[in-house]
Structures are given as C-alpha cells and as structure tokens.
Amino acid sequence: MRKILLSILFGLILIGFPILVSSDYYQHLVILAMMWVIIGSSWNILAGYTGQVSFGHAMFFGIGAYTAGILVVHLEISAWWGMLLGGITSMMIGLFVGWVCFRLRGPYFALATLAGGEIFRLIATNWESLTQGMVGILIIQTFPSKLPYYYIVLALAFVCILTIHLVMKSKWGYYFLSIREDQDAAESLGINTTLYKNLSLLISAFFTGMAGAFYMNYMAFIDPHVVFSLHYISIMAILVGIVGGVATIMGPAVGAFIMVGLQETFRSAFFGLAPQWTSQAHALVFGLLVIFVILFLPNGIVGDWPKIKRNVFRVKATG
C-alpha cells in the first residue's frame, strides 16, 4: 500500500515538474533521464530478468533513431511515425540477432550484441546514400517548447515500466526468471528457452528502438557516433541497470536519474563552480561508482534498499 502511494506521489511530482520548474535546462535533463529510464528498463528485462546480458543496446537505440530520421529525409513522413516503426525495425534486427545467437549458450549473445552495435555504427557511417554518413541527419523540431516532449517521454517511460511489470507477473516473467536461473532445469520444465529468450529480446529491442526514435524527434540531430556509441549508449545502459538495481522494476528508473544527474554535474564542471578540468573526470567517477556499487550494493540501490536503510538508520541511532 505504501509502495502504491509512493508511486502515485512520484508520478504526480513528475507530471507537475515542468509546471513548477519552467527552466528549459532542468526540463531537458529530466527528459533525458526519462529516456534513460526506458533504455535502462529495456536492458533490464533482457539482462536482469532473463540473464542475457547485452553489451550493444546502442544497436537498437541507433536503429530506432535512424528509422525515424530516414523516414523524414527519404520519404518525407513525420518522424513521429518513427516512434512505432523504429521500435518495430529494432525488433526485426533483434529477432535476427536472437535467432543466430540464442541457440547457443554462454557469452555468444553478449559478444554478438557488442559486435552488432559496432557493425551498425559502421554501416550508418558508410552507407551515405541512406544515412548521410558522418554528416548526420538534421530535422526540424515539431514543437518549439519542451513541454510536449516532456509528456511524450513521460508517457512512454510509464508504458514501458508498466509493460515490464505486467510481463514479469505473467507466465512470460516466470519463464524469463527460470531461464536466468538454470537453462537445463527450465528446459526440463517444458520451457522453450530459445523462444522465450527471443521474446525477452523483442520487448527490450522494441522499447529501446522507441527511445531512439524519440531522441531523433527531440534532439532533431543524430550522427552515427552519437546514437551507435558504445560508450554513451551501450555502456550507459548497463550502468543505469547496475547502479539502480538489476532485476528490479524501479531500479533502472532510479539509476537513470542518478546517472544523468552525475553525467550532467560533471559535464558542466559542477554547474560552473569547479575548475574546468573536472568536466573530463566523469568517466573516472562512473568507474569508481560501479566499483563501489559492485562491492557494497551488488543488487543496486533499489535491490539493496533495505541494507541502505538499515545502515543509515544505525548511523543515526549511534550518532
């Protein structure tokens, strides 16, 4: 009951936020954070719940973004159609990757996704007639204000989390967890492990592709090095999941806000308060953060919340 009230309160804060805070800058940050909620949650259903770790979610993100961009450039169709089509195209690519890799066990899938992200970055760079190569794709933003984007991404993040929540409460969810825990046992219980690994991948690819298409619409500019970036997308998706809490519903959401907040704090050199060189230190701090989380909070902030509460409480009681 407290959980539900807390969720409603949190939802109301998010809905009211752009009305209370009119600064474009802060609205922009929350929009980015919510986009990362979608990507992190998508990564989580595949890696956290189904146990199939992806090192290449930039692949699905970039495909979604490019689908939306290419619709505008070549077919002169609104990039908003890309939201749906981008998700579907990502699913198609995901289906192919899964079809090839999921019949094998072990690290093959993780390695294939890593390679896949890089392959698509090179394709996007070199297939200039389709993607305009390194020049990137520039479109005209639909809305001058940030508000519509804010509510679109909020709705999308909500749908994404709700979908994953419902899936995990269904037969599929039980099957995903069983596969993560033991594939041999899962097979003997009548679970078609190849099929269900693919289903998990499809859900993940769909939402990540949608997030990519949203990015195209929102930023109005993409190039291969941004949307297919190993560093800024694939690794970030993993960090969001790990920091927030792998295999928890709200973990990636919490992780997304923390990571985007941290990234921006460093990028802006502590909002201009610290010397300029600190803006270069964000990768270092991310690394330290991951080490800290793995050592002390292996289940992430949400997964280890009881532990955090207990320790903080004890500090208060004795101090």
Add this chain to the structure above:
Amino acid sequence: MAILEVKNLSKHFGGLKAVDDVSFQVQDGEIMGLIGPNGSGKTTIFNCINHYYPITSGDILFKGRSIKGMKTHRICHLGIGRTFQVVKPLARMSVLDNVTASAFSRTHTIGEARKEALKVLDFCNLDDQRDKLARSLPIGGRKRLEIARALATKPELMLLDETAAGLTPGELDEAIDLIKKMRESGVTILIVEHIMKVIMTISDRIHAINFGQTIGEGTPAEVANNPAVVEAYLGESYAHS
C-alpha cells in the same frame, strides 16, 4: 501396456560407449528401478530419454510414439517429468515460484498455475517452506523441490535421478512415502538409485546395467540374486559363493 520403450539405445561419446545397446520397457503404473555401479550409464540413459543430447542409435518410444530427436521442452509437454541428480533449484526464486513456473507448462493464467503449485507443494510436504528462496533449502528440501517441480508439469512418467542420495534416515522414509504416494496418484516411475533400502522396497521390477550394458532384469529378489549383478557390485569372488 508399456508407457516407455527403450529400444537398442546406444550413446557413444567418441570412443566411450556410455550406453551400449540397452533395451527395456516400463509398464504403465509400475515403479521400475534402474541400478548399476557408478559410471555405468544410468544418468546418461535419462539424458537420452530427455534429449539433453542426441542418441547415437536406437529408439525411444513414449506411449508407442517415437520421441527420438524431440526437443527437451516438447518431451516435457508430452508427459515425461524428471528430477536431476545434481539438483538444479531456480536459486533466486522462492519455492512457490519455482513450482509455479513449472505449473505454467499446463496453463496460461497465473491464478491456475499458483493453485496447482500450492497443491503440489502440499502433496510434497513443502507448503511451510513456500516463501523461502530455493537456495536456502537444505539438501532434503531441494530434492523434494525437484520432485515438486517435475510433478507440477503433470507427468505420466517420472524419471527420478537419485532423489534419495544425501538424505538422513528420517528423510529417506519420507522420500519413500512420497514416491509411493506419487505412484498411487497414477504416475509411472523410473527411478535411478544407489540406496538399496529405497530401490529394493519400492521397485516392482529392476533393470541392472554395468559399463553401459544390460546385466539383468527382474523383480528385486531376482536381481539381488543375479550373479552378474552381485559381481558388478561386489566383485567376482562373491558372485559364486
């Protein structure tokens, strides 16, 4: 009627003949024991029936229909359940969730799956453990969880792989009761077991193998007095004494 027919089954790993031309039948409703010294190929036979690996030659028929080459999860849906010698609990899931996941093989709704799971947990005397994580169970509980999980798929034939190994004497009696109860509920059982107290008391018939080959078959008393079986277990000098 034979529910399971293993016909001239062979499984070779390179030059090693793990199972070599083994044939036997399991009759509907019986408890059949499969015995043999360590490394004689018992678990390999189970893995062949389950299709964890493809068989080299021969055939396996379930209710008169060949299941050779069929995927493991399809075989489960046909009605063959199995437990593992080295238990494979879904460690980070609760006991109830373990069984619920397997109950989904016969239903699609969470409500029904949960109902079935609770029924099976009750049947296996695990209902007081249902909210514990599977990894926190002691070995006796894990062995029973293996059975519960396999039962939740509603098998007609159950393959039990050393369910009694590692149990205390008290747990052993419970295991025997559970296996008998299972048979009474209409499940045919093929059981691999080293503990003679278990295999001799519950089996209707026993099939004995050594080095992947059949060395005897019959009632528990017949097999116990079979010279080839005695030799395999105790050495040649005992076989003729």
